[in-house]
Amino acid sequence: MWQLDAPTLITVLTIIVSVAGIVLGSIAPSIVEGIATKTALEAMARQPEAAGDIRTTLLIAMALLESGSIYVLLIVLILVFANPLLELFVF
Amino acid sequence: MDSITPQVVFEIYGIKITNTVVSTWVIMVILILLAWVIRRFKPGIGEVIIESINGIIGSVMPEETGTIKYLPILGTLAVFLIFSNLFGLVPGMVSPTANINTTFALALIVFFAVHVYGIAEKGLWGYIKDFANPIFMFPLEIISHISRTLSLSIRLFGNILSTDLIVAIIFSLVPLFLPLPMATLSIITGLLQAYIFTILASLYIASAVEVQEFEQERRRLKQLKKKSKHSS
Numbered sequence: 001m002w003q004l005d006a007p008t009l010i011t012v013l014t015i016i017v018s019v020a021g022i023v024l025g026s027i028a029p030s031i032v033e034g035i036a037t038k039t040a041l042e043a044m045a046r047q048p049e050a051a052g053d054i055r056t057t058l059l060i061a062m063a064l065l066e067s068g069s070i071y072v073l074l075i076v077l078i079l080v081f082a083n084p085l086l087e088l089f090v091f
Numbered sequence: 092m093d094s095i096t097p098q099v100v101f102e103i104y105g106i107k108i109t110n111t112v113v114s115t116w117v118i119m120v121i122l123i124l125l126a127w128v129i130r131r132f133k134p135g136i137g138e139v140i141i142e143s144i145n146g147i148i149g150s151v152m153p154e155e156t157g158t159i160k161y162l163p164i165l166g167t168l169a170v171f172l173i174f175s176n177l178f179g180l181v182p183g184m185v186s187p188t189a190n191i192n193t194t195f196a197l198a199l200i201v202f203f204a205v206h207v208y209g210i211a212e213k214g215l216w217g218y219i220k221d222f223a224n225p226i227f228m229f230p231l232e233i234i235s236h237i238s239r240t241l242s243l244s245i246r247l248f249g250n251i252l253s254t255d256l257i258v259a260i261i262f263s264l265v266p267l268f269l270p271l272p273m274a275t276l277s278i279i280t281g282l283l284q285a286y287i288f289t290i291l292a293s294l295y296i297a298s299a300v301e302v303q304e305f306e307q308e309r310r311r312l313k314q315l316k317k318k319s320k321h322s323s
């Protein structure tokens with residue numbers, strides 16, 4: 001008989017929460033990066049002589065914007081592969 | 092669990108040596124041999140590499156300080172990061188940067204280099220005075236220095252680990268042809284992250300060593316005043 005004990009509940013909740021977290025956490029940075037790329041491309045088309053400067057700044061800004069989703073990914077990886085909560089109930 | 096935590100290969104006197112440390116040693120040997128070979132037989136290649144790294148750093152460094160003083164540390168970071176990010180594609184090896192200890196050590200090097208170069212450029216008192224120009228910004232500056240170190244290390248670690256994991260997962264599902272696009276993505280991400288780490292490190296060093304414009308103007312006016320007092 002399948003039983004809803006504490007480790008099973010924690011595992012199921014962890015899976016649901018991690019998937020929801022990675023989905024929600026990747027939506028916002030994608031939108032913002034798209035806006036940044038769009039603006040940079042428009043600026044490059046208007047002033048092709050400033051393309052090099054704009055590209056460097058765009059790459060730095062993209063790295064800074066992407067760190068949000070990387071934090072989400074890190075937390076999800078910890079939750080999925082090395083769940084610290086599960087050890088509380090293993091006896 | 093084995094895939095994101097490094098595995099212990101052997102122990103020396105109770106110190107656990109993980110596989111990322113072993114691959115760091117391999118990269119060190121490769122880099123030293125490569126440097127020796129390039130210096131001995133093909134000096135032109137080394138010149139091209141150094142020139143290109145110098146151009147990348149020079150795009151963010153201020154004009155008056157120049158890049159040649161900071162080229163050794165930033166160039167070493169760039170070359171080591173390129174090698175170690177791409178090292179996970181070698182079969183049987185892991186990237187050293189897929190372990191958070193390596194990336195945090197690199198970020199700590201950048202953290203200390205920023206302050207050391209700032210103090211060396213402006214002197215201790217001048218650096219502290221320039222550190223937070225309105226004095227109430229002092230706690231915010233400290234928070235920003237800590238959080239930038241943390242984000243520098245976690246960004247590199249997360250990117251390299253995630254692309255390596257994706258390649259490994261796809262490879263375990265479909266071993267033929269399908270991992271190739273993911274491996275290409277891994278190469279692009281590795282090179283881009285090495286570039287971004289170097290650019291951000293040089294940006295932080297540049298922000299520590301450059302004298303702000305109104306500060307420069309103030310010092311110039313002070314000197315002029317002193318000179319006019321002397322002459323009169």
